[in-house]
Amino acid sequence: MDMKDRPVANPLIVLREEFDDWAILFDPDTGNAFGLNPTGVFVWKLLDGDHSIDDISAELRESAEAVPEEVKDHLHEFVRSLEKQGLVGFEVAG
Amino acid sequence: MKQSERKKKSLYIKENPERCTPDAKRPSSEAPLEGGVPPAERSSKPAHLEGSIPIYPLNCIYFYLTEGCNLCCRHCWIQPKFQNGERVYPSLEVDLFKSIIDQAKALGLGSVKLTGGEPLLHPQIGELLDHIEEEGLRLTIETNGVLCTPALARKIASCASPFVSVSIDGADAETHEWVRGVAGSFRQAVDGVRNLVEAGIHPQIIMTVMRRNREQIEDVVRLAEGLRADSVKFNIVQPTARGEKMHETGETLTIEELVDIGRWVENELSATTPLRLHYSHPIAFRPMSRMFGEKGDGCGVCGILGILGVLGNGSYALCGIGETIPELVFGHAAHDRLADIWENNAILKELREGLPHRFEGICGDCVMRGICLGSCVAQNYYSSGNLWAGYWFCEAAKKEGLFPGTRLEGGRRMKRVEARPSL
Numbered sequence: 001m002d003m004k005d006r007p008v009a010n011p012l013i014v015l016r017e018e019f020d021d022w023a024i025l026f027d028p029d030t031g032n033a034f035g036l037n038p039t040g041v042f043v044w045k046l047l048d049g050d051h052s053i054d055d056i057s058a059e060l061r062e063s064a065e066a067v068p069e070e071v072k073d074h075l076h077e078f079v080r081s082l083e084k085q086g087l088v089g090f091e092v093a094g
Numbered sequence: 095m096k097q098s099e100r101k102k103k104s105l106y107i108k109e110n111p112e113r114c115t116p117d118a119k120r121p122s123s124e125a126p127l128e129g130g131v132p133p134a135e136r137s138s139k140p141a142h143l144e145g146s147i148p149i150y151p152l153n154c155i156y157f158y159l160t161e162g163c164n165l166c167c168r169h170c171w172i173q174p175k176f177q178n179g180e181r182v183y184p185s186l187e188v189d190l191f192k193s194i195i196d197q198a199k200a201l202g203l204g205s206v207k208l209t210g211g212e213p214l215l216h217p218q219i220g221e222l223l224d225h226i227e228e229e230g231l232r233l234t235i236e237t238n239g240v241l242c243t244p245a246l247a248r249k250i251a252s253c254a255s256p257f258v259s260v261s262i263d264g265a266d267a268e269t270h271e272w273v274r275g276v277a278g279s280f281r282q283a284v285d286g287v288r289n290l291v292e293a294g295i296h297p298q299i300i301m302t303v304m305r306r307n308r309e310q311i312e313d314v315v316r317l318a319e320g321l322r323a324d325s326v327k328f329n330i331v332q333p334t335a336r337g338e339k340m341h342e343t344g345e346t347l348t349i350e351e352l353v354d355i356g357r358w359v360e361n362e363l364s365a366t367t368p369l370r371l372h373y374s375h376p377i378a379f380r381p382m383s384r385m386f387g388e389k390g391d392g393c394g395v396c397g398i399l400g401i402l403g404v405l406g407n408g409s410y411a412l413c414g415i416g417e418t419i420p421e422l423v424f425g426h427a428a429h430d431r432l433a434d435i436w437e438n439n440a441i442l443k444e445l446r447e448g449l450p451h452r453f454e455g456i457c458g459d460c461v462m463r464g465i466c467l468g469s470c471v472a473q474n475y476y477s478s479g480n481l482w483a484g485y486w487f488c489e490a491a492k493k494e495g496l497f498p499g500t501r502l503e504g505g506r507r508m509k510r511v512e513a514r515p516s517l
Contacts, residue, residue, distance in 0.1 A: 022382035
């Protein structure tokens with residue numbers, strides 16, 4: 001199994017869901033806050049180390065209409081950006 | 095999550111720190127992840143800046159050009175002297191203005207804001223605008239509009255990306271002039287807006303909300319639509335200088351009223367107009383979708399780490415607060431090098447080292463503190479003598495149980511995502 005394809009949300013990051021379906025990701029260590037739109041929240045909850053990008057893409061297609069063809073590219077880009085901000089990591093095969 | 099919403103979303107992180115500046119415009123697209131870039135990373139290298147760049151570039155100077163003002167607004171936080179034509183008060187000398195800009199460009203200057211007093215009251219305002227144009231600096235002007243002639247509007251329009259805001263505090267002359275203190279100023283402000291539009295600038299209308307004009311909020315939006323303004327910003331009376339007196343006499347709104355009006359403006363009124371509406375409550379009260387959604391207007395954080403104020407007498411200060419708090423005046427342009435002040439002033443250094451982790455009170459417990467930066471540290475210092483004190487609006491809201499619970503750090507463990515020990 002390619003562990004690099006199964007991102008895990010940093011457990012120290014706080015997810016705060018709000019009334020408009022958006023959410024805040026807050027890093028208590030740095031004080032940085034980030035906004036997630038409803039799609040981002042949906043994806044964030046699947047960053048559990050069990051779901052691959054393919055899995056998340058499939059779940060997204062199941063749950064939303066008119067998901068674009070390039071959704072996997074978008075997901076990879078999203079996860080890379082999360083990783084760059086220290087919000088996501090990957091399991092290390094032991 | 096509604097499916098109709100979800101299907102439209104992009105999944106990119108938009109790393110667009112410019113969105114978190116005072117001059118932030120509408121974001122270009124939606125993104126699931128936004129904001130929160132650490133302050134030191136917020137500024138990009140200006141095109142004209144060569145060689146090494148300081149960690150904190152001086153992005154923008156706020157020029158409080160005149161010590162006098164042609165209006166005497168009852169909520170003004172600067173409290174300039176009333177200049178009614180009989181007496182003229184000092185203005186920033188043109189040579190000092192040019193010298194400051196020359197020095198500031200070496201520190202990263204990309205834009206200037208002209209405010210007051212009343213910037214258009216400056217006797218050499220045309221020469222100042224010419225210099226800004228020659229230097230290619232982005233221009234923001236905050237004006238009461240009264241002196242904005244067609245010729246001056248055209249000169250402003252010739253500058254790089256001019257952004258102009260005009261204060262109109264009521265939908266009729268009686269209300270506006272009750273706030274502004276001068277008969278005839280409503281018609282003159284409206285004419286000023288028309289002159290700007292004629293010159294190609296669609297200004298922002300700024301209305302400061304208080305008990306006297308609260309029923310005219312929607313009417314001001316309709317007035318702004320009719321005048322072809324670009325947007326309407328609703329300011330809250332700050333408890334500083336004259337505004338402090340309004341708070342004491344009950345002429346301002348209660349925190350409950352302010353929070354309610356904010357919700358109404360953002361969730362209902364904004365849906366009825368093509369204009370962008372911005373209500374100036376702290377970021378903790380702003381829905382994420384209003385900041386970063388399709389019609390979002392950014393997070394509007396105070397740019398305190400990249401700005402410096404210059405007062406009408408040539409003093410350097412944190413901002414206009416230097417007019418009322420002497421210890422927030424850092425020196426004078428006639429005898430201090432700007433670089434010395436920008437790089438070595440103890441208060442500026444303290445802010446750079448302390449923001450945002452040194453905040454106390456509600457700001458120390460707010461998850462938005464890294465973006466909000468205390469909403470206004472100058473106001474916080476004015477109220478308490480402490481740069482790190484919590485913002486009055488948020489403190490009052492928390493006391494009344496009105497502060498949004500999702501924005502408080504204290505309850506974070508309630509919704510923490512599941513831990514993965516191997517991460």
